Amino acid sequence: MKLLFWALxxxxxxxxxxSKKSTGTPAAAGAAPDNGAETMVQCAHCGxxxxxxxxxxxxxxxxxxxxxxRLRHAS
Ligand SMILES: [Zn+2]
Structure with missing residues (x-):
């Protein structure tokens, strides 16, 4: 009975x-594009x-x- 317990x-x-490994891999793969690509914003003055x-x-x-x-666009 002890053996069965340890086997379990x-x-x-x-x-x-x-299950930790299988959930960790997609999370790591999904995090890579977020770290690599930064959000780009457009300058309101020159575009x-x-x-x-x-x-x-x-x-x-x-x-x-x-x-x-910023200063030129404000004035
Ligand atoms: Zn600009």
Missing amino acids: VVLAVLWLLR VHVPASESILAASGAAYCTEEH
């Missing part, structure tokens, strides 16, 4: 490891596309490629 424990551990992290955001919510274009 081993099977349960193996099943958990397998050039810049990565969102490098854009200058105005209080109005408009994005600009440079601080100069």
Whole structure:
């Protein structure tokens, strides 16, 4: 009876490891495109596309490629 219990424990551990692996792989594959492609925003002044992290955001919510274009567009 003890042997059957341990056999079930081993099977349960193996099943958990397998289910963890199978759920981990698609998540990792799905996360890769998100990390690789950055959101691009268009400069409201000159229309050039810049990565969102490098854009200058105005209080109005408009994005600009440079601080100069933000100031020029505001005036
Ligand atoms: Zn610009």
